[in-house]
Amino acid sequence: MSKISGPLLDRIDIHIDVPAVNYKELRGGAGPEGSKQIRERVLRAREIQLNRFAAAGERIFSNAQMGTRQIRAYCELSTECERLLERAMTQQGLSARAHDRILKVARTVADLEGAPQIESKHITEAIQYRTLDRTFWA
Secondary structure (H helix, E strand, O other), X not given: OOOOXXXXXXXXXXXXXXXXXXXXXXXOOOOOOOHHHHHHHHHHHHHHHHHHHXXXXXXXXXXXXXXXXXXXXXXXXXXXXXXXXXXXXXXXXXXXXXXXXXXHHHHHHHHHHOOOOOOHHHHHHHHHHHHHHXXXXX
């Protein structure tokens, strides 16, 4: 495996490790979310984003396109979320770019869930996606 490091990885929004499926989960009674349901959830999230930006007169269409001004406007955090993000930034030595990417991804995770506000679980999930690059590529 080649090694990638530094600013290049900072330009990737999400890093995901896909572990092998546990046998019991594979054979269990509860079925996984199907592609059709996932597609519907993604389309709803995209519609939420489109409506959010259109209502504010923004000329962007998705969270990925947000600049600093939009991030500040649409990614408001509770005190708990602020502490969580600050701790991750400090402990992992994340850059300003990583900070903004985490907020964009957290906003998207919240949209996928249909949550109006970013919650700590959304921040945590977004941080985990950023952490993988440090685990596997550093």
